[in-house]
Amino acid sequence: MDIRIGIANTARELAFESAQTAAEVEKIVEKALTAGDVFVKLADDKGKVYIVPAAGIAYIEVGGGETRRVGFVA
Template identity: 65%
Template sequence: MDIRIGIANSPREINFESSQTAQEVEQVVATALEKGDTFIRLLDNKGKLYIVPVVSFAYIEVGSESTRRVGFVA
């Protein structure tokens, strides 16, 4: 799952691959926003932990779960 998080007032974004499903990521974000949490925690495929402050969210894009093809397509 490809996850992109846009940061408010920053030209950069956080971009990483995660083994979490789209529903799991959506639940983590929705719960944090509803409860008024100050940050969320997400793990990438390599076990790296991302702690992102909720107030800095500009957008969160959760990509498809399909695998990428390698090579040429005819």
């Protein structure tokens, strides 16, 4: 699953691939924002953990991982 997080007052976004499903990511973010948690914690498919301040989140985009084609395009 591709995840892109826009952070307020930052020109770049945080982008990574995760083994978590879209529903799991949505549940984690929704819980953090409604419960007033300080941080949102997500993990990528390589074992890295990303901790983002909940107050600084501008947007989160969760999309299906696109399969990459191998070979030449004519």
